[in-house]
Amino acid sequence: MEVAMVEWWPWFGSAVASTIFLWSMVQNHIPDALRLNLAALAAKLTAYFNPYLQITISENGAQRWKRSELFLAVEAYLSDACARRARRLKAELGKDSKNIQVSIDDHEGVTDDFSGATLWWHASKQRPNANVISLYPGEDEKRFYRVTFHKRHHDLVVDSYLPFVLGEGRTIIIKNRQRLLFTNKASGSSSPYGARTAWSHVPFEHPATFDTLAMDPKQKEDVIDDLMAFQESKEYYAKVGKAWKRGYLLYGPPGTGKSTMIAAMANFLDYDVYDLELTAINNNTELRKLFIETTGKSIIVIEDIDCSADLTGKRRKDKKASRDKDSDGNDKPKYQSSQRRMTRPR
Structure with a gap:
């Protein structure tokens, strides 16, 4: 038996080598269409015997x-x-x-x-x-x-x-x-054609709540009621054919608690926060990619929008004087809702 195996093995090796050599010579002369058909046929045969x-x-x-x-x-x-x-x-x-x-x-x-x-x-x-x-x-x-x-x-x-x-x-x-705090990466560090996200993130651990927020009690209650009404109105938005979103404009001098209020809103709703830096965006394609990658339940923050984008024209020269005037009257952040205030569903 061992003698037979010794005699058979060289013949088998030669046959395999000859087959590989002949196939390498022949496949260069096979038309592409025939080669594709042979590959498809081999795949079908494999699938037929593979359960x-x-x-x-x-x-x-x-x-x-x-x-x-x-x-x-x-x-x-x-x-x-x-x-x-x-x-x-x-x-x-x-x-x-x-x-x-x-x-x-x-x-x-x-x-x-x-x-x-x-x-x-x-x-x-x-x-x-x-x-x-x-x-x-x-x-x-x-x-x-x-x-x-x-x-x-x-x-x-x-x-x-x-x-x-x-x-x-x-x-x-x-x-x-x-919950996470997201910031968009600088343009060039992530291509809009890449597979990875254009956002970087860190854990969101801001301790602010509405209980600790320094704000007029009546205005604070209005904001809380408005957020609760929005949170419970997803089906209503879908019924009337509107996107389930809500916008707020926070304005005031630096250090008056705008970021703290955003953190309190995020903790109240249990939402992620996306801090969008417009100066790091070059074109609409990058901006669209950033918005697509946000989650459904999140707060998107666009800071200093009047400085980052030419939406309202250049700042007036007397803006500093106007800011000082506002700060003398009230050093707390003001807010406006971008939609009509809703009543909570009963």
């Missing part, structure tokens, strides 16, 4: 400027439900920067069970094509999750399992959510 299906969930999906909600939900779900089964994890500080949260590391796989079906999840990332020549900075690595399952569970996975993962992931995200 497993795969679904890929990309980090950015169709909207390149915004992270996919499904991707974030899958990430949260796997970190909570399946992280114990992974061999490689990554750790970071969670809510309030006190608890450590672990999640599945890149290029790691875990299994999950759902209604009798076994599913294999794999976290990975893909580098952009380095051969592409572009005038813009290159994109970062694209992360994605891929789930593999038997084809007989197709309907179960699409109709039941993935919606279940989405719901559980949303719940986990809300539970572990840490």
Whole structure:
């Protein structure tokens, strides 16, 4: 038997080498259309004998400027439900920067069970094509999750399992959510064609509340009632066909508590804060990208808008005198709502 194997092995090696050599010679003379058809046929044959299906969930999906909600939900779900089964994890500080949260590391796989079906999840990332020549900075690595399952569970996975993962992931995200203070990056540090966010963030830990805010009690009560009415009127806005948003204009000399009032509003609503610096923006494309990447429940702050954008013309020369006049009369911030005041729903 050993003699036969010794005699057979050189012949096998020669056959493989000859096949590779002939294929390298022949494929250069095969028309592109025929080559594509052969590749498609090979893929069909492989799929016919392979009983497993795969679904890929990309980090950015169709909207390149915004992270996919499904991707974030899958990430949260796997970190909570399946992280114990992974061999490689990554750790970071969670809510309030006190608890450590672990999640599945890149290029790691875990299994999950759902209604009798076994599913294999794999976290990975893909580098952009380095051969592409572009005038813009290159994109970062694209992360994605891929789930593999038997084809007989197709309907179960699409109709039941993935919606279940989405719901559980949303719940986990809300539970572990840490409010953040975002600031936009300087123009040039992040391309509008890149896959990563144009915002940088730090934990929002400002202690201000309406209880500690130095403000006229009646005016403070009006602001609180207005915020509560807005918070409870999402369905009303959708019914009348308006965007669920509300604007306030805070004006007054520096040091009169405008930023403190914004922090009190954010703590009252439990919203993130986006500090938008207009001087760091070059064009409308960058501004649009920044707004797209904001979350639904957030406060967007545009400071010194009269200085940053030519919306009301140049400052008058006597503005300093006018400011001094206002500060003599009242050193507290004034506010105006950009919409009519609503009454709270009963």
